[in-house]
Amino acid sequence: MKTHVKALVVGGGAVGTAIAYHLARAGWADVMLLERDELTSGSTWHAAGLLPLFNMGYATSHIHDYSVKFYKTLEEETGLNAGFSVVGNLRMAQTRARLDEYELYASIAETVGIPYEFLTPAQIRERWPLVRTEDLVGALFHPTDGYINPADVTMAMAKGARMRGVEIVRKRQVDSYEWTGSEWIVRGSVMVERGGNLVPSGETFEIRAEHVVTATGNHAQRTAGLLGIRIPAIPVEHQYIVTEPDPALVEFRKSHGEHPVLRDADAKWYVREERGGWILGPYEFGAPARFEYAVPDSFRADLFALDLERIEQEYMSMIHRIPTSETVGLKDDFNGPICYTPDGNPLVGPAPGLRNMWLAEGFSFGITAAGGTGHYLAQMMVEGEAEIDMASLDPRRYAQGWMTTEYAARKNEECYSHVFILHHPDEEREACRPLRTAPAYDRQKALGAQFGQVNGWERPNYYGPLDAPDSFDHDARSFRRGGWWQYAEAEARAIREAAGLIDATAFAKHKVFGPGATGFLDWFTTNKLPRVGRINLTYALSVAGTTRTEYTIVREAEDEYYLISAGAWADYDEDFLIKAVEDWRAEHAGDWVGVQDVTTQWGVFAIAGPKSRDVLAEVIRDADPATVLSNKRFPWLSSRRIELGMCPVNAIRVAYTGELGWELHHPIEMQNYLWDLLMTAGKAHGLKPVGARAQNWLRQEKSYRAFGTELGRDATPLEAGLDRFVDLTKDFHGKAAMEATGIRSLCVTLLIDGPEDADPWGREALFSGGEKVGRLTSGGYSVVFGKSIGMGYVRPDLAKPGTKLKVMMQNRLWDAEIAPDSPHDPTNARIRADG
Structure with missing residues (x-):
């Protein structure tokens, strides 16, 4: 057994073996995998082995697609049959809304290159007559996936890893x-079996590793304790049953191939064939979280007691959908732990606050995701970044400062029960809310605010009817223009025509200060640093030269800076910022730099619109109030300390909506006072509270890129069309890699002649002459142009304004045209308007 390795993988399930295999395939020698028991002894052994390609996320769709293709190559490489039955996957729809969901997914599938087809009830009945279809409206069929034997595929990957030099x-x-x-010292115990239990033998080991990857499955909470971090991966019970042979299925198989995997999403179950019978796997309400703090030492390849009453409704719905199953007896049943995370995506990437420690935890669809996770995580570790943006899976999306065990457990239970819930793009889940609230939360709620959750914060999405019940937001959701659309449209018009007030308190805010602050930020970011009292927009790059973070930087003094970044990524940004300071000081022998998270100290209101100056003039306190907000005293892209009534405010003249406006950064304890002051003063000027959805539409009219959509780790700022924020005359982190990457695609804004009742969501494929040429990353409605709008990436040769394209929506192609950058107010006359 080696004592020094390049990379140590901890955990021998499907995910761990896939990571070890791909690290070796990527060229890393001295890779070792440790398993506390036997390979596959965690959740892998009792997994149903399904390989669903369907996923509403771009990165996860890539991961699943890679896995399905990769597993088909293992037998040729290793000589071991992975047990892949390519039987296809029939995902049925009982409602038009469900079919809308599938049609939105189909556009994502187009961007990834996943084959699919839509079937009518008559086509389903013709191909698979055992399925009852009279209450279906259609189905989505994936012909290339199916199911696999979890133990066989794990052993095949393990053999492939050994063939490439991995020690297991x-x-x-x-x-x-x-x-x-400089390295990790990993210490542990040699385990032995005694009385059916796995216990330490008394013999210990020590391994030194440059990198460590944890893929510990159900043991993630133990791993979190050892690392001193929080990992929101907690198992939830999952039951499935196996029936005796169904004579009708046996007869069907005499003249047909194996039955496809069936998914009746509206009934919340999957069914697949198993030796002439059926496996039913439901995702019911009420499944409890288990092992919230640790897996008992006595729990090995064990199961929980059954609770079949909990899945009675799903069992009866299977009988309804497959009538011949009614008289078939039960042969076997399982109730085992499957790890979840609050949003259902696994945690893949750097561990928060730690160097060279990588997490691969929280896989609710571990067999499906294992191969792709190994591939893309190996790219991140070996090359510095994956070819796709993995931010949606990054472990740091859950802040260490507020995420708790209780939160993770309850949200994971909700996530389990939501596997087959309609996943609207405007989806908001209710468990564990409200949790983090700014002081003005109750005032906003009283005005009809319907909230979304961003990094735990409650943030108004829009303001609905004042007499609406709490359930209004849920009822308003749709894959088309939901019930909320009319309210967002009115809010967008208010900002374009009068004034709007947006709560942006969730912004991440950091102070960077000290004698080395200027030198560090000049190296860390792409743009010139602003002068004292001024601001700029800038980017920090990954080692691959792609966009790692977007910052608004306010220079408060020669060596004091205030950094504002996306609220959803506060921990992600802070971890990157602190590690970058350490890297810079080590590389440049730089002076001391301080970093302080001040997010919860400062509330933020954004006031915007042609009458926003008039509103502020009502309440500002200054020796010359008539000119304090003028261009001469308060120019665009500058910062000033002002007083609004009795509230001291750090005001920044910038507006994400593209109108005259200011961000008002204020002591959070004074937020209610400032809210009341502004709302009262604004009545005479048409001031309206505005939510995030209208703001998202408005920023697209100005072609403002957003981090997490247009901006991410798969595109450089130059590809995003942000050349004006990149100073190529200076040296900065990631510059050489950015220049070496070149221009693979370009970000554009499109005006779209789409359906009358729907707008794009930012997940749609773009076509030219029948060929896929790009994809949308954002979408919505333009109140200025009276039609749908979107932003996305296309081939560079097609990025010219006036180019005609097609966008896929509702399973058909609609006309779209590339607009000039900033189609609304391209000269910024409205932003620069004087007073």
């Missing part, structure tokens, strides 16, 4: 991790 050692339990500053 069983019966080794990790008990501690220690970072020396």
